[in-house]
Amino acid sequence: MKTTRRDFIKISTASAGGIAMTSPVINWMSNGKNDESELDEHKMKRYPTYCEVCFWKCAGWTYTNAEGKIKKIAGNSNDPHSNGRFCPRGTGGVGMYYDEDRLKTPLIRTGKPGSQTFREASWEEALDYIARGMQKIEKEHGPDCMALFTHGSGGKFLGHMLKAFGSNNIAAPSYAQCRGPREVAFFATYGSGVGSPEPTDIRDTKCLVLIGSHIGENMHNGQVQEMSDAIDKGATIITVDPRYSTAASKSKYWLPIKPATDIALLLAWTHVIIYEELYDKKYVEKYTFGFDELKEHVKNYTPEWAYGITTIKPDVIRKTAKEMANASPAVIVHPGRHVTWYGDDTQRLRAVAILNALLGSWGRRGGFYNPEGIHLPKFPAPKYPKIKRTWRDAFPGKYVLADLALASGMCDATIPTLDRDCSIKGWIVNGTNLISTLPDMQNTLTAISHLELLVVIDTMPMEITGYADVVLPECTYLERYDMLRTSKHRFPTIALRMPASEPLYNSKPDWWIAKELGNRLGLQDYFKYNDITELLDWQLKQVGSSLKEMQRIGVKKLNREFDDLYFQENEDVEFNTPTGKIELYSTDLEGEGFDPMPKYTAHPEPQEGFYRLIYGRAPMHTFSRTANNPNLTDLMDENTVWINPKVAKEWYLENNQYIWLQNQDGVVSTFPIKVRITERIRWDSVYMVHGFGHSNKKLSRAHGRGASDSELITNVMLDPIMGGTGMRGNFVTFLTEEPVRKEVKS
Ligand SMILES: Nc1nc2c(c(=O)[nH]1)N[C@H]1C(S)=C(S)[C@@H](COP(=O)(O)OP(=O)(O)OC[C@H]3O[C@@H](n4cnc5c(=O)[nH]c(N)nc54)[C@H](O)[C@@H]3O)O[C@H]1N2
Ligand SMILES: Nc1nc2c(c(=O)[nH]1)N[C@H]1C(S)=C(S)[C@@H](COP(=O)(O)OP(=O)(O)OC[C@H]3O[C@@H](n4cnc5c(=O)[nH]c(N)nc54)[C@H](O)[C@@H]3O)O[C@H]1N2
Ligand code: SF4
Numbered sequence: 001m002k003t004t005r006r007d008f009i010k011i012s013t014a015s016a017g018g019i020a021m022t023s024p025v026i027n028w029m030s031n032g033k034n035d036e037s038e039l040d041e042h043k044m045k046r047y048p049t050y051c052e053v054c055f056w057k058c059a060g061w062t063y064t065n066a067e068g069k070i071k072k073i074a075g076n077s078n079d080p081h082s083n084g085r086f087c088p089r090g091t092g093g094v095g096m097y098y099d100e101d102r103l104k105t106p107l108i109r110t111g112k113p114g115s116q117t118f119r120e121a122s123w124e125e126a127l128d129y130i131a132r133g134m135q136k137i138e139k140e141h142g143p144d145c146m147a148l149f150t151h152g153s154g155g156k157f158l159g160h161m162l163k164a165f166g167s168n169n170i171a172a173p174s175y176a177q178c179r180g181p182r183e184v185a186f187f188a189t190y191g192s193g194v195g196s197p198e199p200t201d202i203r204d205t206k207c208l209v210l211i212g213s214h215i216g217e218n219m220h221n222g223q224v225q226e227m228s229d230a231i232d233k234g235a236t237i238i239t240v241d242p243r244y245s246t247a248a249s250k251s252k253y254w255l256p257i258k259p260a261t262d263i264a265l266l267l268a269w270t271h272v273i274i275y276e277e278l279y280d281k282k283y284v285e286k287y288t289f290g291f292d293e294l295k296e297h298v299k300n301y302t303p304e305w306a307y308g309i310t311t312i313k314p315d316v317i318r319k320t321a322k323e324m325a326n327a328s329p330a331v332i333v334h335p336g337r338h339v340t341w342y343g344d345d346t347q348r349l350r351a352v353a354i355l356n357a358l359l360g361s362w363g364r365r366g367g368f369y370n371p372e373g374i375h376l377p378k379f380p381a382p383k384y385p386k387i388k389r390t391w392r393d394a395f396p397g398k399y400v401l402a403d404l405a406l407a408s409g410m411c412d413a414t415i416p417t418l419d420r421d422c423s424i425k426g427w428i429v430n431g432t433n434l435i436s437t438l439p440d441m442q443n444t445l446t447a448i449s450h451l452e453l454l455v456v457i458d459t460m461p462m463e464i465t466g467y468a469d470v471v472l473p474e475c476t477y478l479e480r481y482d483m484l485r486t487s488k489h490r491f492p493t494i495a496l497r498m499p500a501s502e503p504l505y506n507s508k509p510d511w512w513i514a515k516e517l518g519n520r521l522g523l524q525d526y527f528k529y530n531d532i533t534e535l536l537d538w539q540l541k542q543v544g545s546s547l548k549e550m551q552r553i554g555v556k557k558l559n560r561e562f563d564d565l566y567f568q569e570n571e572d573v574e575f576n577t578p579t580g581k582i583e584l585y586s587t588d589l590e591g592e593g594f595d596p597m598p599k600y601t602a603h604p605e606p607q608e609g610f611y612r613l614i615y616g617r618a619p620m621h622t623f624s625r626t627a628n629n630p631n632l633t634d635l636m637d638e639n640t641v642w643i644n645p646k647v648a649k650e651w652y653l654e655n656n657q658y659i660w661l662q663n664q665d666g667v668v669s670t671f672p673i674k675v676r677i678t679e680r681i682r683w684d685s686v687y688m689v690h691g692f693g694h695s696n697k698k699l700s701r702a703h704g705r706g707a708s709d710s711e712l713i714t715n716v717m718l719d720p721i722m723g724g725t726g727m728r729g730n731f732v733t734f735l736t737e738e739p740v741r742k743e744v745k746s
């Protein structure tokens with residue numbers, strides 16, 4: 001009997017203990033509505049922006065009232081990232097501007113690292129201090145011993161400054177801690193990475209397979225909207241997650257997989273699709289390389305074999321494989337985004353890429369489309385000096401397939417070893433709270449202890465700012481211009497961010513900081529504009545627009561150069577791989593000494609009394625950056641630890657009781673966390689939302705609220721292919737009383 005989606009939701013909800021599912025997927029969009037009539041009615045003005053609360057970069061408008069005060073933010077209806085609607089976090093972005101705990105003026109450290117004791121300084125003094133520190137490092141060790149960690153828009157200016165200075169050590173945590181394995185796997189398979197926003201044609205799909213991607217809690221705006229539309233149009237959702245996620249509650253099939261075993265499921269699906277001849281024969285024959293090898297490779301990976309590993313029943317594996325094939329090519333096995341889980345992540349994502357190829361979804365409507373962006377010419381500047389060394393030299397012969405720098409790699413390259421002739425000596429950290437972003441916090445602290453200079457540019461006092469020699473307060477995205485947004489989508493767009501207010505306090509934008517530092521380092525020729533508006537206007541005029549036009553419209557839609565959103569029927573396509581084909585058998589991986597086709601290997605299991613620590617997102621927060629936001633703490637002000645009722649009973653735990661978590665290496669959470677007993681999590685795992693448990697006392701709303709997953713992630717499962725840091729190989733047990741601690745953290 002065919003169950004309808006509605007039936008399934010009812011059934012699943014009942015089996016999950018009768019929990020009413022309030023659905024962010026459906027209900028979140030109302031508050032950020034964009035109403036132009038208000039402009040006249042309330043004498044409001046609006047300024048274009050794109051959101052910085054997460055990295056989906058939705059374009060919208062910041063509204064100010066008659067007194068010029070920022071009142072609200074809403075979407076720009078011409079923007080394909082937001083379609084005119086912001087998510088709750090984007091709407092709450094105003095709270096970043098009004099947060100009274102913001103960094104207000106430059107600070108120079110007076111006390112011990114981490115102690116948060118600083119004195120106030122002028123911009124002149126702080127920038128002079130940094131320039132002196134950088135020049136000392138340049139003289140004694142070389143300019144390539146400086147590094148930039150950055151996440152967010154302003155990093156482009158600082159990156160330009162650092163390259164002009166002579167270093168290419170520039171990394172974002174969105175690679176080795178997030179989507180790096182996915183990019184490498186898709187590149188090896190299709191000769192093209194996935195990128196952001198993901199070119200998944202969700203709105204036209206007939207079947208969406210989510211492997212851990214918890215869309216709906218992961219609130220990437222356009223993607224959530226498209227999933228909602230696809231559900232309304234009757235698409236089948238298949239969710240593989242050890243937790244009954246919001247997405248699972250919208251799914252026809254929820255596969256509560258045993259964590260760390262997804263490769264086995266993917267191989268079994270591949271087996272069924274090949275041996276039951278469900279694959280897209282024409283597509284596979286025309287476009288792929290290595291089908292016979294793959295067929296032989298998956299011969300014994302039957303659903304019965306996978307059942308013993310994944311706990312997913314063979315008939316469910318067969319049925320779901322058929323659902324995908326029935327929808328082919330309008331099917332998406334979603335590549336996910338934060339994929340650094342168990343260290344074999346590139347291979348897991350290869351299995352995902354291969355499955356999509358067998359189903360013929362790459363380049364097809366309802367599968368993956370071919371995105372297009374616009375390339376803006378760079379503002380004239382001299383060539384960068386030649387770089388002698390990079391972080392890669394610290395890892396000879398390793399991670400050659402990583403196409404971007406590893407934040408974790410640069411951190412490791414800061415810790416001196418006998419066999420390295422130079423380590424990194426200075427860090428500029430912009431918009432990334434490295435202490436809670438990189439796994440193995442102790443390792444990050446060790447690296448910091450070896451630094452000669454640590455500069456942190458942030459909007460808020462965070463864990464990382466405590467360790468800085470100099471703290472520079474950036475103004476929020478609502479108070480500044482930034483680089484133009486040119487990300488790819490179904491059609492190219494340009495989006496402008498401009499200030500809706502003067503910077504509050506004594507804060508400044510990154511473009512100004514980079515230019516001022518550049519001037520002090522003798523790099524004036526690289527910054528030959530007086531103001532960023534000059535640079536933006538010049539760039540826009542090269543492509544037939546202007547700053548004036550963009551200030552009025554915010555988002556400019558452009559036409560695609562070619563009609564190639566999807567492959568044409570029978571089109572000859574040359575893929576950017578060594579064989580020119582979609583490589584089911586990867587010659588690149590083989591060439592580097594790795595398995596050319598994914599294999600399943602078992603991962604360690606929790607010992608008696610321990611549970612696997614898994615983590616994810618909440619719809620109203622972004623990582624650790626929003627935990628103090630007054631608007632968003634109103635919606636959620638601490639995280640909870642999800643525990644299965646069976647486990648709770650064994651431990652005599654009760655709902656809302658505060659407990660401490662202790663991991664396999666004896667690390668105990670600094671703060672206690674509230675228990676949430678729920679059927680929605682498997683008995684072998686516990687779940688919590690990342691980004692809470694802040695230790696910085698200057699965060700008046702976030703300090704000590706909830707626990708930090710990051711401090712419990714001491715076991716890092718490194719991906720040998722590209723250096724991604726697998727973070728889900730950690731296990732925790734429960735302490736109902738606070739243990740006596742040797743050292744009290746400040
Ligand atoms: N609201 C909100 N949205 C966000 C963000 C945010 O901070 N807040 N951040 C954005 C960013 S940068 C990223 S990278 C994405 C991340 O979001 P996604 O890429 O969607 O998700 P992950 O963090 O990989 O996975 C979280 C899910 O994986 C499940 N899981 C845990 N272990 C396993 C396992 O072994 N197998 C399977 N199949 N599932 C498992 C968890 O139960 C959870 O539901 O979210 C983006 N969207
Ligand atoms: N334990 C654990 N670790 C993780 C993850 C996880 O789920 N669990 N997720 C991983 C993923 S997917 C990602 S993408 C990364 C994200 O890693 P990060 O981007 O480092 O995440 P945040 O914790 O939000 O830190 C952002 C910092 O930027 C500051 N900031 C905000 N706006 C601005 C601005 O306009 N200018 C400047 N200069 N600073 C600003 C914030 O105050 C904050 O200190 O974390 C990764 N690490
Ligand atoms: S998804 Fe939400 S938080 Fe992210 S950029 Fe868009 S509106 Fe902002």
Ligand SMILES: [Mo]
Nearest residue numbers: 174178337338
């Ligand atoms: Mo991420």
